[in-house]
Amino acid sequence: MHTLAVEKPDAASGNIFNSVSDRAVTLDGMAKLCAQAAGRSVNIVHYDLKAFGIDERKLSLSHFYAEPRAAKTILGWSSTTNLVEDLERFEEYVKIGRDNKEIKFELIRFWSRLRSQRLSDQLKGVGGKTSLKMQ
Known part of the structure; x- marks a missing residue:
């Protein structure tokens, strides 16, 4: 989900x-x-x-x-x-x-950044791939 x-x-x-x-x-x-x-x-x-x-x-x-x-x-x-x-x-x-x-929240931060970057790419009209690194 x-x-x-x-x-x-x-x-x-x-x-x-x-x-x-x-x-x-x-x-x-x-x-x-x-x-x-x-x-x-x-x-x-x-x-x-x-x-x-x-x-x-x-x-x-x-x-x-x-x-x-x-x-x-x-x-x-x-x-x-x-x-x-x-x-x-x-x-x-x-x-x-x-x-x-122990619970780690890296994936939550990753998905949040992915969503932000996806929205940014849509606003720019970019259809290409983006890269994200987990921090």
Whole structure:
């Protein structure tokens, strides 16, 4: 999806894209899937919010969702995996210690410079190749 956004900067600019599948998952379902991927069991407990003096109508948890419509429509993106596969991959990621790896932002700076240079080339009317070096 990131590559598609870089390739279509004018269309992508100002939009928010969710990297999610079309399959809806409840909060209970998410807890169960995470437990399954981790090889654990889960005991989901639902509290009576009124017993704690909380008006459940003021909570918006039941209305939280992410959907891929903008990514599909604007970028032509579609998910190639599903949530269960992604969770299983994350477990593998943790097992090899990748979750403790330092985050580096060179690629973000590179793509930002690429976009700026592409825009500059368009303004100049240059159709030739440009070169960028990572710093």
